[in-house]
Amino acid sequence: MALVPMETALQRLLEDVGPLDGESVPLKDAYDRVLAESIVALRTQPPFDASAMDGYAMQGADAQTTDGELAVIGEVAAGSTFSGSVEAGQCVRIFTGAPLPAGTDTVVIQENVDRPADGVIRLREPTAAGRNVRRAGLDFTTGDLLVEKGHLMRASALSLAASANHARLKVVKRPLVAIIATGDELCLPGSELGPGQIISSNSYGIAAAARAVGADVLDLGIAPDREDAISALVKQAVAAGADVIVTSGGASVGDHDLVHKVLTREGMTLDFWRIAMRPGKPLMFGRMDNIRCLGLPGNPVASLVCSQLFLKPLLARLGGRTFHQDIRTATLGAPVSANDHRQDYVRAAIEERDGQLIATPFGVQDSSMLRTMAASGGLVIRAPFQPASEIGDPCQLMMIG
Template sequence: MAQLSDDCFAFGGPMMSVDEAVAIIAARVAPVREVETVEIAQADGRILASGVSAPLPLPPFTNSAVDGYAVRSRDLPRKHEAAFVVRGRVVAGASAAEAIEPGHAVRIFTGAPMPEGADTVFMQEDVRLDDEGKVVLPEGLRTGANVRAAGEDISVGSAALPAGQRLRPQDVALAAALGLTHLEVRRRVRVAVFSTGDELVSPGASRAAAQLYDSNRFMLIAMLRRLGCEVSDLGIIRDDRDALAHGLKKVAGAHDLILTTGGVSTGEEDHVKSAVEKAGKLVLWRMAIKPGRPVAMGIIAGTPLIGLPGNPVASFVTFVHVVRPTVLALAGAAQQRLIAMPVRAAFSYTKKISRREYVRVTLHRADDGALEATKFPREGAGLLSSLVETDGLVELGEEITQVEPGQSVGFIGYASLM
């Protein structure tokens, strides 16, 4: 398990910016050490433990990029079309029986290896056959057209996949194209998740009139699993300092990260802070972010703890900007910067300076073809419908105080956050 010092997340400022939080996490959280070997069919979403060098070039041989006719470049028609005798036929998976003869063409198909001496291919759509069965080739084709050279994609021995890559389907495809059957990956990050609060019950349990069904825990578990984590669902721990402290100590040694939701504010019934101080050491982060300012971070027996707010939208937003980079750092993955896409605001908004805010929006196509962002009509960090009925978040930087309709703003889609 990860073993961090008690002052790993120490920060002296009164309010931490989002960028400062991510920088501290990336610099001070060590990745899990254990490495395992998996079949490439099971590698999607895993973190590559060591870089992959290409054991062969891609493509491994020079081949035709189209169905057509292969010729020698020295025979290319220069000023007018010319007819060529067709001798030979090469299909994908086979090799030419003999080298191409001067002034001749070879019928060839996509992916088939080029005959010896041929270096240019005419597309079959651009040629015609005359009455004698010769192929008539137009003038003006450049040397090397429609040919894929050996190694033009990746040369042998070059870096194909870097260590720390969070493997995607296209990465798996590249590994397969290189003939690899297995990849070395970091083991999955193990995360313990629980909610706090006497007001919560799990779905399916008996609910009193003043209680709510716990939703945050299931949202966080789903988000963690999309990041490739192994998740232990610890349920709900009641608002009791000793019970919380006991629960934290119990799970710390078997997990790489402890994640809680609720109870991190400064109210009399918010017990996470005192429980963490009893079980380990807490550095309470007050991040300059809305929604989601109260975020707790601490260390329990060398295991990092993150306490997220209880409001679901605040929990979602702070997960993206605190938990996600922590998980990536623990997994040994390169930090994946969230890049906002410029869209046009179709709303007005006022915010405080020196605080980053995230506005829930829906995208639509305006009459002029531009993408416009429409703000969810209601405010409130407790509105789950505002996450369900929107497409993503408009990110408003610390220096922005006002948004007007027609202004360009940065949009981050929900799909890019997991």
């Protein structure tokens, strides 16, 4: 089977992928969720003409002169109302957020008022008619479109929805990712290792990548290299309602690489397998009805790179999110050799000098070396058959730090 070009593989992976169905959630749970339905105002805000300051409410004509005194005929605070009407020569003590009494249209702030006697005030300076008042509907009115479908809900949008009297919102369902690690050699972190065993690390990086784009994660643990064991976890993922099943390891061509065989038996139709990229050549993708199946390589760095390149865009689209790789232009800080037929993603240390990004590839790029992956700020992208490059040459850099 010929190697699939990286861009072709990504295009096929995302083909016909759209947001999942919507679900209604309490407003408090809508943070970092994508709206499946636009938010329309259920009320007017403010619902009445309200004072924007602590001061005195009066008729505009009285606010524009400092001649004479005004009689204070009452008081109104936020949450209450003044039952009477204010005539010329009168005013009402008012506090921020309180509704303006009938007959008033202006608030003079308390700092601009003297109180020569009880129940009487005198203005220190004129105030323009209509000042310090928030008119009814200043923010929005009933029926206004406030936040459009597809918006990612952050703090301000949540507050707006609450102000518009929404107790619940319809949001795109979070994709559920079931993660299955495979391999007789794998043990959980904290284990005492036996001969030939290693710690299973891939699931943690895969889960982090999934959560970074808003997905929920179901870690089903480690399946030994037995078809029945892998099959049992695949069935568990299906029963849990997983939208994506991600396997780690077992997708290559070795005698113990059983994932493809098991997934096919469970109903998966293979779309592609083996990508013209480094690291990550043995990546596999298929469909099991509405479930996407992504078989990631077992080498830790390859698993992380493929999660960045394939898993994140897939989950973002299922969750209704916009996702773009952060690709920048940088300058090489070390030479790199000519490339072969595969697209390379080269781990590099990143620094900034005089406003220019410098990407210095690590000398050893073995896909088992997590230490250099953790130290990388980005991956230098080397196109197929790209010629050798020297220090100072421009390069394309995918930021991952």
